Amino acid sequence: MPIEVLSGTEALNEVAAYEGVDTVLTALVGVAGLMPTISAIENGKNIALANKETLVVAGELIRELVRQHGVNIYPVDSEHSAIFQCLTGESAQSIEKIILTASGGPFRGKSQAFLENVTKTQALKHPNWTMGAKITIDSASMMNKGLEVIEAKWLFD
Numbered sequence: 001m002p003i004e005v006l007s008g009t010e011a012l013n014e015v016a017a018y019e020g021v022d023t024v025l026t027a028l029v030g031v032a033g034l035m036p037t038i039s040a041i042e043n044g045k046n047i048a049l050a051n052k053e054t055l056v057v058a059g060e061l062i063r064e065l066v067r068q069h070g071v072n073i074y075p076v077d078s079e080h081s082a083i084f085q086c087l088t089g090e091s092a093q094s095i096e097k098i099i100l101t102a103s104g105g106p107f108r109g110k111s112q113a114f115l116e117n118v119t120k121t122q123a124l125k126h127p128n129w130t131m132g133a134k135i136t137i138d139s140a141s142m143m144n145k146g147l148e149v150i151e152a153k154w155l156f157d
Helices: 009-016 030-042 052-069 078-087 133-140 143-156
Strands: 023-026 046-049 073-075
Touching: 009 030, 023 030, 030 046, 030 052, 046 052, 052 143, 073 078, 073 143, 078 143, 133 143
Parallel strands: 023 046, 046 073
Antiparallel strands: none
16 A cells, blocks of 8 residues: 655645544644644544634534534543543433533642742743643643633533
8 A cells, every 4th residue: 555645734634534534533733623623524524622722713613514514523632521421321401510620720829929920930830741831821821721611612512
């Protein structure tokens, strides 16, 4: 079998639409995951989603495309996957609310005065793991949790 090497945005869209594929894992960072996800949905592929930004920037569009093309979105990243698994077999009417937990980040329990003087260097020192600057800052500022709330809105209504 010959090996084909593809690159660039168009290649991502092409691969997401490959015939014979029934589920596409979209795990690109940021808005880069949007167009391949749309391509996959428009070609009848279920989506295993590990890219919250797709729903943050285009949740309404994605939900409409999913409905139109009769495919499913399966969240595979952390809290949303756990929520999805807990909801399996439950009727929507039986769910009162979904609670997303948050540790409070590296500055939990710090005073207002401390927070007013936090430096970038302090914010980039995540206490548990290394995730890259953007995700670490989003985590330290709790912005990531806000993005997860938006993601949950589009995934679970």
